[in-house]
Amino acid sequence: MSTFNAHDIAKAAKTAFQDSQLIPSSERAHALHEIRKSLEANKTEILKANEQDLQAAELEVKAGKMPETLLKRLDLNRGDKWDSMLQGILDVAALPDPTGNVSYASELDDELELYRVACPIGVLLVIFEARPEVVVNITSLAIKSGNAAILKGGKESSRTTTLLARAISTGLAKTSVPELYVQSIQTRAEVSSLLELDQYIDLVIPRGSNSLVKNIQNSTRIPVMGHADGLCSVFIDEHADVSKAVRVALDSKIDYPAACNASETLILHEAVVNTVWPSVAKALLEANVKLLCDPISLGALKELSPRPTNLETLVSPSDVSSYDTEHLDLILSVIVLPSLQSAIQFINSHSSHHTDSIVTESEAAASMFCRGVDSAGTFVNASTRFADGFRYGFGTEVGVSTGRIHARGPVGLDGLVTYKYMMKSKAPSGHIVSEFGAGKKQYKHKPINATAVPFLT
Amino acid sequence: MSTFNAHDIAKAAKTAFQDSQLIPSSERAHALHEIRKSLEANKTEILKANEQDLQAAELEVKAGKMPETLLKRLDLNRGDKWDSMLQGILDVAALPDPTGNVSYASELDDELELYRVACPIGVLLVIFEARPEVVVNITSLAIKSGNAAILKGGKESSRTTTLLARAISTGLAKTSVPELYVQSIQTRAEVSSLLELDQYIDLVIPRGSNSLVKNIQNSTRIPVMGHADGLCSVFIDEHADVSKAVRVALDSKIDYPAACNASETLILHEAVVNTVWPSVAKALLEANVKLLCDPISLGALKELSPRPTNLETLVSPSDVSSYDTEHLDLILSVIVLPSLQSAIQFINSHSSHHTDSIVTESEAAASMFCRGVDSAGTFVNASTRFADGFRYGFGTEVGVSTGRIHARGPVGLDGLVTYKYMMKSKAPSGHIVSEFGAGKKQYKHKPINATAVPFLT
Incomplete structure (x- = not known):
């Protein structure tokens, strides 16, 4: 131009x-x-x-x-x-x-x-x-x-x-x-x-x-608002409902695998390895999702009878890098952990602090997950794919921030504004600070109920 | 440690x-x-x-x-x-x-x-x-x-x-x-x-x-919250009240000259050079403030009769760098400008976007100044020294930010928090995004009146 x-x-x-x-x-x-x-x-x-x-x-x-x-x-x-x-x-x-x-x-x-x-x-x-x-x-x-x-x-x-x-x-x-x-x-x-x-x-x-x-x-000292990556996870708690687990795990992965809010890792509480996991795995395999499994989740699939038909082609062992990889494809890393607490620690170490979801019927577990997971979005029984400015109701989306300063998560128009302080004295002789202090005037600090500045024309 | x-x-x-x-x-x-x-x-x-x-x-x-x-x-x-x-x-x-x-x-x-x-x-x-x-x-x-x-x-x-x-x-x-x-x-x-x-x-x-x-x-890509400098100014508008001008100009300068919210520059509307300025100058000189004056404000002082006693010792011509200097001392740069509009432009070019004050009886001028000055604080008939976390009522002060991102101006405890989004589905089968869209479910986006998250225990 x-x-x-x-x-x-x-x-x-x-x-x-x-x-x-x-x-x-x-x-x-x-x-x-x-x-x-x-x-x-x-x-x-x-x-x-x-x-x-x-x-x-x-x-x-x-x-x-x-x-x-x-x-x-x-x-x-x-x-x-x-x-x-x-x-x-x-x-x-x-x-x-x-x-x-x-x-x-x-x-x-x-x-x-x-x-x-x-x-x-x-x-x-x-x-x-x-x-x-x-x-x-x-x-x-x-x-x-x-x-x-x-x-x-x-x-x-x-x-x-x-x-x-x-x-x-x-x-x-x-x-x-x-x-x-x-x-x-x-x-x-x-x-x-x-x-x-x-x-x-x-x-x-x-x-x-x-x-x-x-x-x-x-390369700049100007503040930067951007999202570097989206490594989201779904945790299936010991108190998970099977049908919710299947639906949330599937939607989080397959609805749009290339999106930053698609899940890349599935974490299983060890209590659900032989109960919920087989149904979730079958649904994922039917949707042609490649599974990178840790030994326990892999073992559970091999013991299934009948064996899922595409087990050989779609399931393989994970390696240490699997859980730090943003696949952006029909690939999902799977790991089994012994507790909710260990799942929270795992997510805090491996996720990109974008959005993570728990599937659980336990209110205590839901609360602990939402408090403990240090991500921009912490969801209960809902797909990670909901993390989006339009879905959140912002009308538009500037982007998704994985930074914590100024704006975090999906950013709407609010992320493009800051604020300033306007002050007005209506006193006959204006206002100066030297009139306040010990033995002098004290600050009132009385809240004003206002949605706009009254003296702006 | x-x-x-x-x-x-x-x-x-x-x-x-x-x-x-x-x-x-x-x-x-x-x-x-x-x-x-x-x-x-x-x-x-x-x-x-x-x-x-x-x-x-x-x-x-x-x-x-x-x-x-x-x-x-x-x-x-x-x-x-x-x-x-x-x-x-x-x-x-x-x-x-x-x-x-x-x-x-x-x-x-x-x-x-x-x-x-x-x-x-x-x-x-x-x-x-x-x-x-x-x-x-x-x-x-x-x-x-x-x-x-x-x-x-x-x-x-x-x-x-x-x-x-x-x-x-x-x-x-x-x-x-x-x-x-x-x-x-x-x-x-x-x-x-x-x-x-x-x-x-x-x-x-x-x-x-x-x-x-x-x-x-x-030297870092981590966000930095700090204030680099405080170059604040007071503008005496053509509609200024003399006593307010004297009080605000004096308090802004002498209450605590080493503070970042003390004023460093006094801007005079040309209409007040022979009306308000002499009283303001006399008060500043009596308080032992050194004045660095542009030719017009200097000329007006020289024509005064009787001449202020310490004119020779305390008043000298400004130079081009005066208006970009944070004196942090009993020194004040003075300039005369032809209009409110030019004062706003001058402040936006020379101030550090910390806090600037206008002295005026005109509501239109006050409004234009507050909108037009691109600083963390824009005050009307009040000393720049009010820009402070305790005075603003925050109870404490983390610092004063001249950045615009995340926190601006005096920063209270609110400047040390960010936010996260928590979402919970209570539906019998959880929530997935593929149920929404054209010909399917539509988002409601109905505001909830809540001050705390109800599902946190």
């Missing part, structure tokens, strides 16, 4: 952010509608560029330089992708404004009121791979939450993202939202320069592979 | 954290009382070690290797410091539990409930300089909020902090909180190793100089 250097881009983004603070949030929603119109008006041109990106990618795939799965993700004209991309803009526009809400309010003294109010973070740097519709998706989220954004897509989608970004700017130009509110860059060199500019950029959001996220975390 | 290496220390901290998750929060408050008792029982020994630290420091000061101000900060026997340190433990113990509160709850489907519940972050690495009582202060905050902590003090207080840490461990040993919940380390080498261990350490909290904070941010 731009021929500026990284410093100019970042500074322009910060200025655009600051200039936008006086614009009412209704104007930001209006901007989303203008962007949708502009994209629709440029549909033919954008899809032509996407076709060119696809043709170039096909050559790469044929030359063995690119995985074939990438073609699907690149194709903006596939199925209803275009229409659902545009509908997504309207969906985000219709969500409640995540800014302006008061989360703490206190009367510090007569006529001295303090409000903690949600506000945008500032400038987001979003780095993603392949799927060009992420440009549109992230733009919607950034504008809705009042943040400026700098977007960097994969080079394989550069023709498409350039035109998408241009159409977005055209839409923005019809509103009072600054035109440089959303900027798009194309080269990797610019990214590494941008990662140094912590005076302008407030948050980096990488959306892509583990290695992308780790590389970025290692 | 420990002869273990950094990896062992960090791993032990994480294990202690995870093991502590099933301990009720009442036991954590009990631990604080035991720690207070243990410190009191070892008072003589600790103060003797502190005396040794002081003697060693005095030699360093005499040799010109250490600033004399450090001696005051080191001395644990000075005034009521010891007693207020112990009282601080009881104060923190008595604060409301920051964990367990539900901030989002939704019925996703009949008999499928989701709760977002506050929980500790994990392992904190706290690095501080000089003041040994920070060991006790941070220990209280960490235990109260359910986090494990690794503490590293300055080498000038090592004898004191070693004994403080030992007394803390002795107190912890009398409770069910793991003994290695709080560990103390002494060498810088251990710190740099710890900063690499992001699999065990979840948050780094530096408390000290700007350079300490920046160095740490540059």
